[in-house]
Amino acid sequence: MAVVPKFVGERIKRREDPRLITGTGQYVDDVRLPGMLTALVLRSPYAHAKINSIKLDAAQKVPGVVAVLCGDDLKDKVGSVPCVAPAEHVPYHPVLAQGKVRFVGEGVAVAVASDAYIAQDALDQIEVDYDPLEAVTDPEQALEAGAPILHDEFKTNSVTLASVPNPAVDEAMNKADKVIRFRIHNQRLAPVPMEPRGVVARWEPGYKQLTIWSSTQIPHLMRSQVADMLKLGENKIHVIAPEVGGGFGAKLNVYAEEALISHLAITLKRPVKWIERRRENLSGTTHGRDQIVYLEIAANKDGEVLALKGRFICDMGAYLQLLTPAIPGFSGLMMTGCYKIPALAFDQQMVFTNKMATDAYRGAGRPEAAFIAERTMEAVASEFNLDPADVRRKNFIAKASFPAPTAGGLVYDSGDYELTLNKALDQIDYNKTRAEQAAAAKEGRYIGIGIASYVEICGIGPSALLPPKLKGGGWESCTVRIEPDGKVTVLTGVSPHGQGQETTFAQIVADELGIDIDDVTVVHGDTALVPYGIGTFGSRGTTVGGPALMMSVGKLQAKMKRIASTMMEVPPEQLEFRNRTIAMASDASKSIALQTVIEAAYGYKTVIEGVEPGLDATSFYEPSACTFPFGTHVAVVEVDSQTGQVKFLRYVAVDDCGKVISPLLVEGQIQGGIAQGIAQALYEEVKYDEGGQLLSATLMDYAVPKANMLPHYELLSTVTPSPVNSLGVKGVGEAGTIGATPCAYNAVLDALKRLGIRDLDMPLKPETIWRAIRDAKKA
Amino acid sequence: MLLNLTINGEQRSDNVDPRMLLVHYIRDIANLTGTHVGCETSICGACTVLINGSAVKSCTILAVQADGTKITTIEGMAEGDRLHPLQEGFWEEHGLQCGYCTPGMIMTAADLLARNSNPTEAEIREALEGNLCRCTGYQHIVKAIQFAAAKMRTSKAA
Incomplete structure (x- = not known):
């Protein structure tokens, strides 16, 4: 038999792909069950209105319609949509509106029919009598006296106020050469996974067993919450996250429809499917960002930053979803970025508005933080006429300082920030590019160079960092089973939806056991198969799921060594796994076939006394700390002063995510991340008008970038292993997004610098840029 | 009807x-x-x-x-177990992550390659303007289509 190659660190083609490139993967909408019905939800066209009455009878009479219900029909039957993050005011959140609607897109009624066309006919027959109320969409206005109140019982639109004061900040402000002040708005974004959400629910009355197929990132956590909402035992609910077509945080949630469709399946005793339409996705699936910060920077003339102070206003929307009020905390804690800024203070006012709830979106609080940190560096450079690269160097946490405690109270695990900056600037040929920029300026052209160095928090993490009501900490689980024929089944608690752990985990297992990658199958996203797991979000799949896998592999290795040791009469510590054998480390000729050991473990052919049969190990890995990936992105852009169009001339990214298991997949994560980061800087914005109408309710109006709107990325890397986990990995799912937004933004602003333009709100659309240039030239 | x-x-x-x-x-x-x-x-x-x-x-x-x-x-697209060069390209070049947009991308690319057997990167990006991908940032999709184009030209020449 041929020698088994090593897989970790190699560019392995993905093991997920054969089904996906042939159209044979199964997403929620592809689930077909006998007798299955289709549900559609009628949604509020008003941002804020009293519901006087809902007439369902005409809809109920449409041939083919099985049921039509509204919120009042579900009182006391389905519990509140949960928010597990602590907040002063957590409103009741019905699965369908009761008495009042509070945002455009809120569910009002549901129709269940033999197919979606008939369900739509039924929705068209529902008459809702609304009394429109004044709406408030601006979170600062929502806090003013006399603003319309969303939840009367609280008598305020304040969700909660979180404060992290620090008297050292005021001292630094008094002492500094200059205090720079400005306002930043990280605008509201829509995650837009290409597969919208969807739910299929089946109730088996004889077994009192509910099965939910949902396009979710968190099958187990969702099951726990839905069990609560429906008052069912968790052991009576089987959740399957089948093929999931992207999540980006939007599916790290528990939604009304997961409980509503389950309730319908239970009461109608027939399987029910609900597939979200894109309009519903843009209006009724969580949004991200939407944070305003009033920033104060204490800095000295030499570029040293002494303190940061931020007053945040964070738009939560009309209700609180699973983690809504927990997201901004990361923005505050991480806003000192890669820098040894000694003093930090911030407060965060969370606010109700007549909009969809915000929650995690790729980066979840850290993109906002990186944007603040990198705008800080640019502002200081601009104020004291310093090179922005030098200002970063002046303030970087030095390589020798790790593990590095920060002003936000975190401890960064490892890093070499200046190395990534230097590598990125070398790649771009910084001095030459600056000279080209100056030459182009003489010709009247606007070229800009943008730099962003970032650090982010991943692999969350110690369980104490997550709210207890989540019913799951920051750990992850994994079962590894070596089957009697020698094939390996990995059952992981993470729930990948594009990240590719079917490949990365197989690479790890193959190397650890000295077997071929084709002999490993990775299973995920099924609560009946895998141990209770936390899921995939926050770049935790390999960072937290990977060490759990390693623990289980380690247990099986120890057991197999013990068996081999008995059979070979060699001490177990002298053995290692190599090329489908267990061999003596010092003498490869002394070996035993792995299959022989497996057969002994299963008690056939050979029986080893005193060893528990089977080869099945389950582990739960609790991380001791978080990991902190980092990097530097540099972009060169040209702004067309006639049209305001931005064209990328170069985009260089140097990312460090610790040890790399699968380089091809890491590239993919970074490239996709950069695309979403650039999208925030230049293109995307969820826009509501003053009355709360959603203006970006289709993909015609919400500008997810197309292939010709994005640059060719030049990717480089450095490798600084994390000391936190056995794999040395840090996580890479969000890095690109976090680096790219400030990088692209800074590049455009650098291009416009000689016009005196210092500050523009994202997205930097051609119109925004064109107007700024026109106004600057007028002035 | x-x-x-x-x-x-x-x-x-x-x-x-x-x-x-x-x-x-x-x-x-x-x-x-x-x-x-x-x-x-x-x-x-x-x-x-x-x-x-x-x-x-x-x-x-x-x-x-x-x-x-x-x-x-x-x-x-595949002939039995033999993948279409575009399917191969998407697999080889990691042109997909969640896979939801992939079938549509492959069909659009098939249309492009039928009209233009050797498209430039800019032509590929232009041809994909009616197909959104949220995962990849498109670069590996471009490479996947270039892989397929090269393979299809070679097999035609042979």
């Missing part, structure tokens, strides 16, 4: 509701669920199929409008 057409080489004759969209016919009647629905407004391209060789968004035409046509969906 009676609808006659050929999907992936199979002749079919079905009674369909006149208001049924082609994508629902393909998914629910012909049971070919590789074609996806992503936006219902012909922006995202997840539903792209070939009708008489041209890429068409099947969410914005009625099934009955496809009467008498020859349709190819993602399920019709």
Whole structure:
């Protein structure tokens, strides 16, 4: 038999792909069950209105319609949509509106029919009598006296106020050469996974067993919450996250429809499917960002930053979803970025508005933080006429300082920030590019160079960092089973939806056991198969799921060594796994076939006394700390002063995510991340008008970038292993997004610098840029 | 209404509701669920199929409008176990992550390569303007299509 190659660190083609490139993967909408019905939800066209009455009878009479219900029909039957993050005011959140609607897109009624066309006919027959109320969409206005109140019982639109004061900040402000002040708005974004959400629910009355197929990132956590909402035992609910077509945080949630469709399946005793339409996705699936910060920077003339102070206003929307009020905390804690800024203070006012709830979106609080940190560096450079690269160097946490405690109270695990900056600037040929920029300026052209160095928090993490009501900490689980024929089944608690752990985990297992990658199958996203797991979000799949896998592999290795040791009469510590054998480390000729050991473990052919049969190990890995990936992105852009169009001339990214298991997949994560980061800087914005109408309710109006709107990325890397986990990995799912937004933004602003333009709100659309240039030239 | 057409080489004759969209016919009647629905407004391209060789968004035409046509969906691209060069390219170059947009991307790329056997990066990016991908940032998709184009040129020359 041929020698088994090593897989970790190699560019392995993905093991997920054969089904996906042939159209044979199964997403929620592809689930077909006998007798299955289709549900559609009628949604509020008003941002804020009293519901006087809902007439369902005409809809109920449409041939083919099985049921039509509204919120009042579900009182006391389905519990509140949960928010597990602590907040002063957590409103009741019905699965369908009761008495009042509070945002455009809120569910009002549901129709269940033999197919979606008939369900739509039924929705068209529902008459809702609304009394429109004044709406408030601006979170600062929502806090003013006399603003319309969303939840009367609280008598305020304040969700909660979180404060992290620090008297050292005021001292630094008094002492500094200059205090720079400005306002930043990280605008509201829509995650837009290409597969919208969807739910299929089946109730088996004889077994009192509910099965939910949902396009979710968190099958187990969702099951726990839905069990609560429906008052069912968790052991009576089987959740399957089948093929999931992207999540980006939007599916790290528990939604009304997961409980509503389950309730319908239970009461109608027939399987029910609900597939979200894109309009519903843009209006009724969580949004991200939407944070305003009033920033104060204490800095000295030499570029040293002494303190940061931020007053945040964070738009939560009309209700609180699973983690809504927990997201901004990361923005505050991480806003000192890669820098040894000694003093930090911030407060965060969370606010109700007549909009969809915000929650995690790729980066979840850290993109906002990186944007603040990198705008800080640019502002200081601009104020004291310093090179922005030098200002970063002046303030970087030095390589020798790790593990590095920060002003936000975190401890960064490892890093070499200046190395990534230097590598990125070398790649771009910084001095030459600056000279080209100056030459182009003489010709009247606007070229800009943008730099962003970032650090982010991943692999969350110690369980104490997550709210207890989540019913799951920051750990992850994994079962590894070596089957009697020698094939390996990995059952992981993470729930990948594009990240590719079917490949990365197989690479790890193959190397650890000295077997071929084709002999490993990775299973995920099924609560009946895998141990209770936390899921995939926050770049935790390999960072937290990977060490759990390693623990289980380690247990099986120890057991197999013990068996081999008995059979070979060699001490177990002298053995290692190599090329489908267990061999003596010092003498490869002394070996035993792995299959022989497996057969002994299963008690056939050979029986080893005193060893528990089977080869099945389950582990739960609790991380001791978080990991902190980092990097530097540099972009060169040209702004067309006639049209305001931005064209990328170069985009260089140097990312460090610790040890790399699968380089091809890491590239993919970074490239996709950069695309979403650039999208925030230049293109995307969820826009509501003053009355709360959603203006970006289709993909015609919400500008997810197309292939010709994005640059060719030049990717480089450095490798600084994390000391936190056995794999040395840090996580890479969000890095690109976090680096790219400030990088692209800074590049455009650098291009416009000689016009005196210092500050523009994202997205930097051609119109925004064109107007700024026109106004600057007028002035 | 009676609808006659050929999907992936199979002749079919079905009674369909006149208001049924082609994508629902393909998914629910012909049971070919590789074609996806992503936006219902012909922006995202997840539903792209070939009708008489041209890429068409099947969410914005009625099934009955496809009467008498020859349709190819993602399920019709491989010949038995032999993948189409585009499928190979997407696999080789990591041109997909969640996979939801992939069938539509491949069908649009097939249309492009039928018209232009050696497209530049800019031409590929332009040709994909009706197909959205949220995962990859497009660079590996461009490489996947270049891989397929090269392979198809070589096999034609041979």
